[in-house]
Amino acid sequence: MNEVTEPDEWESSLLSALIRHELFLHYQPMVDLKSGKVTGAEALLRWNHPEKGVLLPKDFFTCAEKGGALSSVEEWILHTACKQNKQWQDQGLPPFVVSVNISAFPLLHGDLVRAVEQALLDSGLEPKYLELEITEKMAMDAVRTIDILFQLKRIGISISVDDFGKGYSSLNYLKRFPIDKLKIDQSFVEQCLEDEKEESVVKTIIGMAKNLRLQVVAEGVETREQLLFLQQNLCDAAQGHLICRPISAGELTDHFSRVQEIVPAIGMGPDQIKQLWKKEVHSQARIELSEALKNQQGMTFKFTKIDERYIHTLCEGELMYRMGLNAEQVLGRELSAFLDSAEAERKTSFYERAWNGEENVNYEGCVNGVYYLAALRPIYQSGKVKEVLASCVDITDLKKTVEALRASEAKYRLIAENMSDIIVVLNRAGSITYTSPAVTTVLGVLPEELQDRQMLQFILPKEKEKVQHAVQKMMEEKLPTQLTFSSVHRNGTDVILEAKGTPVIDNQGEVQQIILIIRNITAQVHAEEFLRKIDKLAAVGHLAAGVAHEIRNPVTSIKGFVQLLRHDQGKQEYFDIMLAEFQQLENILREFVFLTQQRSAIYERVAIGKMLEDAIAPLRESCTNHTFKLHPGTALDLQIWCDPSQIRQLFDNLLSNSVNAMPNGGTVHIKVIPEEHDKVKIQIVDQGCGMSEERIKRLGEPFYSTKEKGTGLGLMISYKIMEYHGGYLHFTSEPEKGTTVEVVFPLEKVRSAT
Incomplete structure (x- = not known):
């Protein structure tokens, strides 16, 4: 065959290679840098060209990117890799993720989501064991890419960014996109021990990934020194010739155990790794705590006692800023430094109680028109209070609501308590939960004498059945009703009453109370x-x-x-x-x-x-x-x-x-x-x-x-x-x-x- 040089010829040849089964896959394992266990394998395309021998993707992909062959080839890779991973699991290998590179053209193609679903369905592989690798260049085309990526994530697969740092990086897309993993480009790993800038880039990528809660994998690890550097800087995983070159599926099966022995054999000892990660966990926890405290809607502060003064050692949270304060005004200072003397003295009394060991000390405060509730709790060390931790929540809206409710309650209570008609509230059992003061004028009894007692106790015997029937009817039909009945004044005289009853219905449509407005109509009758x-x-x-x-x-x-x-x-x-x-x-x-x-x-x-x-x-x-x-x-x-x-x-x-x-x-x-x-x-x-x-x-x-x-x-x-x-x-x-x-x-x- 003549040498192939034109893109169209490459595309035609590639399609022919797909038909003639000249394409095959190699797999390069990724290992966990703490345990050495295989966590994944990247599927890499190879072309057994009849004239040129085995070709790598870099030899022909660039020429074929604009043609339709590339989409067909990558769909074949997807199906082949999924079937192979399911076969490994069926053979008894520990489950791991298989990664497939997706180029820009298939990613933007409308059938990618369908192709992934079909590959998983045909192979029987669970979605969590498939990972698609995209490049930074693809991620930057956010308008068309992000929707497809979210559709893929909903299927349940993982998404990683390959060759990270090589292209145009942006933290914006890392925050917005549903990405699980960053793969550090091998060019940075190769130079990390010779070039301080490259070393800083690798450390920065690892730190950034940690802060974004992303896994980070180093590509192109060739030497033991590179491996140790990555372990010391808490990189999660690595792949490269030091661990294993790209090999066939059968070879990976045969060498699986040996691959998992590489990192424990030549890397850091398990105790040293454990200690490093323990420090990282503590450091990360402190960072997360600090971020959580800064971003909380409330406010958290601490204070200790120095020279008989309560000095603040921590103050974080949005509530602090809503009060018009900042950390510089509070840290290292006592209350009188930023509050008026009366308020500082009042709050100091609560500080004193907590410092003396009293649990769950609570108080309300107000700074610059912002109301808050503070809960103080002493922190002990060696049996003595070392500091006091306080948590605060904003109750400004609640205070306004409470004040409005109090004003409303006062208004309606004023009306109720000055009406000549009696207001009676019954619960579902027919017991009286509220009676207005007018009952004293009409029946000669005090409201508290009726509290929690059955209403029927105060009805004449001949009227009880009628009243009970009316109340039961309101409960069942959930409609207002009116009735006339007789009662007895404390002085023994009969009183004729007219009652208008209204059921109070809750959100579930059930009657919780009945409100009765009762009028003395004796004189009228x-x-x-x-x-x-x-x-x-x-x-x-x-x-x-x-x-x-x-x-x-x-x-x-x-x-x-x-x-x-x-x-x-x-x-x-x-x-x-x-x-x-x-x-x-x-x-x-x-x-x-x-x-x-x-x-x-x-x-x-x-x-x-x-x-x-x-x-x-x-x-x-x-x-x-x-x-x-x-x-x-x-x-x-x-x-x-x-x-x-x-x-x-x-x-x-x-x-x-x-x-x-x-x-x-x-x-x-x-x-x-x-x-x-x-x-x-x-x-x-x-x-x-x-x-x-x-x-x-x-x-x-x-x-x-x-x-x-x-x-x-x-x-x-x-x-x-x-x-x-x-x-x-x-x-x-x-x-x-x-x-x-x-x-x-x-x-x-x-x-x-x-």
Whole structure:
């Protein structure tokens, strides 16, 4: 064959060589410089040229770089090296990495990732045992290279930079690229013992690799002196003719054990190597610690005690700079050198506690508007505190959040604690976790008495099932609800409550709490009942007007004739009965007439206590087996703006009812009580026969009475009087337990006696 000189001819010949199986691989092992163990083998291409003999890549690759043959050849290398490495593992050799050089053209070719995946799949080799070697020149083409390299890393293979230092080096790409290893170009290794600059380059590359957490491999190791130099400078691995020349796969299998004996035989002793690496580990740890301290978001400092002063020996971290400080201001100085005297004195007390051996001393500080939390811990040596280590974290944002929460909590607590409605918070078990102070006004109990107790304990027995059902419904349906129920004031009176419940749902959609807004609607319910009775009275009033008009004149005439007959003849008792009946009829008519009258225009101020005394006085004389007890209190001096005759009639009616309810005698209690902030209430309590709930509902209806000869018009008139005076009546009673009548006047109708 004629000599091949043109690139196209080289490319054509190379493709022909691939087809004719003239290409083959040699492998040069890499060994660990601590143990001598084989850690990898670089696959090197050889061409058994029919005319020129065995050619190295440098003899033909440059001419073939621009053609398509190179991509095909390197794909063949990739598949062959993976299959060979898997074969070595199957033969029982310890697993190691096989390295394949990739040129710029295949790296930028879109099918490289696919080719690697296919080679691993075909060979069955695990990705971690394959390494691709790229050059610095390829790495510099970052725009097109970096994405492909990250795709390759995601497969699980390793990536190294070959011939490092020979090309255009940049720390930027070393930080950005997913690189695992640097291989020092053999030109530096050859001259490292003869040229100080070359020696510095090798040391610098090794140090830089260590700082970047990269493995470093020296290429071209030819002499024992070079090996010792690399070991002394803590190079990780090496390859070269001293260890093993590139050999065939079969030769590597045969000489594997001998290769692993080279470094232990001619290199440094294991103890010496171990000591060097131990120092390196400590040095690296110090560097890493220093870097970590500098880059931490918080701050770490140390201090010791010298001449009774606490002197700082370390201070690092971003927090220090956010405070407006630097290490020069702090190191070798005490607190008073950079803090005001008061703050320095305060913090010195914490320093003293830690120096005296107290563990976990914590304090909050503030420097130049930056808040931080410091945790101090003593460090001992020979049983004595040598220094104190402190760790600090920035809590400025937390302090702002806490202050905002406190302000928000204070605002809402102020609202909650000044509402007339009760706020109750229940947990999932139905226990009370919070009660607002309004509960004292409404139920007469303190909030702390209800804490951690079941809400149902404070509900009337007849209402418990309804309340429990409502709470359970909110838990299950996770929707707000409203209910009305009754409770009991500490003084024994019933209270009607309206509750609006809202479930509080967490991020998982579960109900954690129920918030109840409870309002006392007792007065509202009573007033509504009173208004319903007033509506009935209005209708009865119209009826009464007609009835009174029709029967008044005939009754008057009959009464006159009966009086004339009385003087002439007939038995006296008959006439007495007739007159009494007529008197009763006249009373009924008078009550009917009252119902038809308009509101009185004769109003004056009258003390409540005096009116009650005037109403009680005649009853004390006529009802000797009854006791009337008017309870003392400042409210007796209050005056109401009223028609005195109507109010006197009101009290006469109510007190007479109490007397009639106790035919065998008893005590009637009368109390005057300020009601909420805008009312005054008069309670009349008897110990009589009481009434059922059904009978109470009918009170005030015309011609319905609990008395044998009653007409019910007295209570109708009482309701009418209260309508005129802007108040209302309310009855509570139980059979055989007596009756309580509440007469309530609005505050705007009440004036002070002064």
